[in-house]
Amino acid sequence: MVIPLVHATGVAFAYDGEVPALRGVDFDLATEELVCILGPNGAGKSTLLKVLGGILAPDEGTVEVEGARLAGLTPRVRAQRIAFVPQALAALPDVTVGDFVAFGRYAHQGAFRRPTEADRSAVQRALAEADITNLAARPLVELSGGQRQRALVARALAQETQVLLVDEPTTALDPAHQVSVMELLDKLRAQGRAVAVVTHDLNLASQFATRLVVLDDGRKVADGSTDEVLREEVLEPIYGPSLRYEIWSSSTGPRPVVLPWRQA
Amino acid sequence: MKVRRSGRVAVGLALALIVLSGLSLLRGELSEFTTAEMLQGLGATLGMADPLPNLRQGIFSLLVRQTLVAAGAGAALAYSGALLQGVFRNGLASPSILGITAGASVGATVVILLIGGHGGNADWLEAAAKHSPILVTAGSFVGAMTIALMVALIGGGAGRVSVPTLLLVGIAVNACLNGVLTAITAWLVENDWMISQAVFHWSFGSLDSKSWSQVALVWGAVALAASAYPLIGRELDLFAGGEEDAEGLGVHTRRVKLIVLAAASLAAASAVAVVGQIAFIGLIVPHVMRSLTGSSHRSLLPLVLLAGAVFLLGSDVFQRWVFGREKFRPGVVMSLLGGPFFLGLLIARRREVRTW
Numbered sequence: 001m002v003i004p005l006v007h008a009t010g011v012a013f014a015y016d017g018e019v020p021a022l023r024g025v026d027f028d029l030a031t032e033e034l035v036c037i038l039g040p041n042g043a044g045k046s047t048l049l050k051v052l053g054g055i056l057a058p059d060e061g062t063v064e065v066e067g068a069r070l071a072g073l074t075p076r077v078r079a080q081r082i083a084f085v086p087q088a089l090a091a092l093p094d095v096t097v098g099d100f101v102a103f104g105r106y107a108h109q110g111a112f113r114r115p116t117e118a119d120r121s122a123v124q125r126a127l128a129e130a131d132i133t134n135l136a137a138r139p140l141v142e143l144s145g146g147q148r149q150r151a152l153v154a155r156a157l158a159q160e161t162q163v164l165l166v167d168e169p170t171t172a173l174d175p176a177h178q179v180s181v182m183e184l185l186d187k188l189r190a191q192g193r194a195v196a197v198v199t200h201d202l203n204l205a206s207q208f209a210t211r212l213v214v215l216d217d218g219r220k221v222a223d224g225s226t227d228e229v230l231r232e233e234v235l236e237p238i239y240g241p242s243l244r245y246e247i248w249s250s251s252t253g254p255r256p257v258v259l260p261w262r263q264a
Numbered sequence: 265m266k267v268r269r270s271g272r273v274a275v276g277l278a279l280a281l282i283v284l285s286g287l288s289l290l291r292g293e294l295s296e297f298t299t300a301e302m303l304q305g306l307g308a309t310l311g312m313a314d315p316l317p318n319l320r321q322g323i324f325s326l327l328v329r330q331t332l333v334a335a336g337a338g339a340a341l342a343y344s345g346a347l348l349q350g351v352f353r354n355g356l357a358s359p360s361i362l363g364i365t366a367g368a369s370v371g372a373t374v375v376i377l378l379i380g381g382h383g384g385n386a387d388w389l390e391a392a393a394k395h396s397p398i399l400v401t402a403g404s405f406v407g408a409m410t411i412a413l414m415v416a417l418i419g420g421g422a423g424r425v426s427v428p429t430l431l432l433v434g435i436a437v438n439a440c441l442n443g444v445l446t447a448i449t450a451w452l453v454e455n456d457w458m459i460s461q462a463v464f465h466w467s468f469g470s471l472d473s474k475s476w477s478q479v480a481l482v483w484g485a486v487a488l489a490a491s492a493y494p495l496i497g498r499e500l501d502l503f504a505g506g507e508e509d510a511e512g513l514g515v516h517t518r519r520v521k522l523i524v525l526a527a528a529s530l531a532a533a534s535a536v537a538v539v540g541q542i543a544f545i546g547l548i549v550p551h552v553m554r555s556l557t558g559s560s561h562r563s564l565l566p567l568v569l570l571a572g573a574v575f576l577l578g579s580d581v582f583q584r585w586v587f588g589r590e591k592f593r594p595g596v597v598m599s600l601l602g603g604p605f606f607l608g609l610l611i612a613r614r615r616e617v618r619t620w
Contacts, residue, residue, distance in 0.1 A: 050508070054511075055508050055512050075514045075515060075516045075517075076514040077514075078514065079512065079513055079514025080514070083512070084509075084512035086506075086508070086509055086512070089505045089506070092504050092505060094558045094559055094560075095504075103501070103502055103505075103513060104513065106498065106502060106513045106514050106515065107513065107514030109498075155513075159514075
């Protein structure tokens with residue numbers, strides 16, 4: 001049995017202590033997994049990702065990373081183990097891509113320490129992995145949506161963590177960039193990282209996920225392979241009738257395809 | 265490019281500070297000194313030369329303290345503004361606009377009232393009156409800190425503090441505090457003319473007639489607040505993407521916010537306690553420096569300390585050299601300058617303002 005890197009049990013969370021977003025969710029994430037977290041708007045997907053990343057503290061339940069309780073770790077140690085890739089960022093004036101990726105080294109640096117050789121090479125590696133080495137000197141605000149997403153991933157890579165939590169990486173991108181960002185995440189998974197991705201895109205999930213988790217109204221309603229989850233019996237109770245289910249062939253064999261489809 | 269420029273800007277500011285200090289020591293409101301006298305007086309202040317004859321050394325010493333207080337208070341207020349703008353991720357934050365300065369005023373006024381004979385006839389109050397500068401500072405610090413925490417609670421929460429929220433909270437807080445201040449001064453004018461004069465005098469701000477203990481207070485607070493720099497400089501840069509983002513990168517956001525608010529309040533409170541209400545330095549100086557050297561707090565915070573010192577000392581020196589006697593109190597001058605600057609800032613950002 002694969003021991004999960006991230007192990008969450010019975011996680012509950014309510015915003016302002018009132019509006020429940022998660023009502024007891026179990027979630028595991030192992031190395032070389034790319035788990036897509038699916039579910040309708042307001043299902044609690046991003047909240048779950050933030051709880052797994054230690055950005056939000058759960059009201060109930062526990063999250064463990066590499067066997068250690070997340071709640072007992074300092075932010076610095078936590079950020080050495082888990083990197084969180086947010087959906088979008090506030091505009092950062094006069095920050096270059098290189099500086100921005102170097103922000104990911106914060107957890108590895110002391111208060112007075114200047115960037116070391118290890119920091120510099122980690123930033124270079126991260127830029128190369130995300131294929132944006134040529135953009136390092138450009139101001140962040142000048143990047144296109146796809147480039148910006150890569151910069152966000154590169155910053156997380158500079159944290160040198162085994163766990164990557166990625167919040168809606170493809171939402172703002174054109175179709176070609178959606179695929180290339182998912183290919184990047186798949187490459188990182190294949191290198192041995194544990195990747196969890198929140199997404200609305202059932203078909204990207206179908207092609208890239210090693211496992212799918214579906215949330216609805218703060219509860220986990222499905223957890224399994226793409227073939228098990230992307231089926232009418234599973235999805236119709238959640239998304240309603242306006243979806244059409246197909247099986248298409250692909251380079252990796254037959255894949256389930258789910259399309260939004262006009263009803264009337 | 266801007267990073268390399270910050271070195272040159274720092275050198276320029278340091279030189280300006282030295283020149284301004286020299287000019288400040290050559291001409292006070294009532295007295296002038298030659299360069300030779302100035303050097304001898306400085307030597308005597310440091311215990312390395314004979315004092316100037318007659319009362320001249322005493323007068324010169326007042327000028328030394330005025331120079332130190334102006335530079336220190338300017339540095340403190342500008343630094344405080346830069347910290348608040350960083351932690352609220354909002355260029356319109358400053359100690360005066362958020363009401364922290366007014367909070368300090370209420371705290372100081374209450375202390376002046378108490379030790380001025382309106383706190384009953386307790387012996388300890390009479391004894392305490394001997395330490396009035398310290399107590400007034402303590403009172404204004406408590407007032408400033410209370411307001412800083414209140415503003416953080418009301419406007420805070422997890423996300424970015426929106427501009428309208430910040431401004432509205434500031435307006436409301438200032439309105440409440442000004443109400444209290446007006447009530448106190450109105451009552452005092454009727455009932456205790458002497459104390460009302462003390463409150464008035466204090467509230468307009470002054471840079472002259474300062475004691476060494478007040479110099480030490482301002483500079484001690486500046487040193488303490490500045491010593492937080494290694495704990496918050498880089499962290500504030502990471503705050504730019506939002507608090508959750510900073511937390512994800514490993515920043516202890518709650519601790520950083522607390523340190524920043526404490527340092528900003530300490531700096532603002534000590535400055536206000538010693539020189540009175542001098543508004544807008546905390547707004548203007550960080551803005552000017554950011555446009556010169558970029559928004560990275562690692563270079564911005566040290567530069568703002570220097571620039572704040574140059575700014576307040578410079579305006580004091582300008583006044584003394586151009587007008588001779590003090591025509592306006594520094595607080596009045598800053599309000600005259602700062603109001604239009606604030607308005608200009610809003611107009612310059614009007615495209616953004618319309619989308620609020």
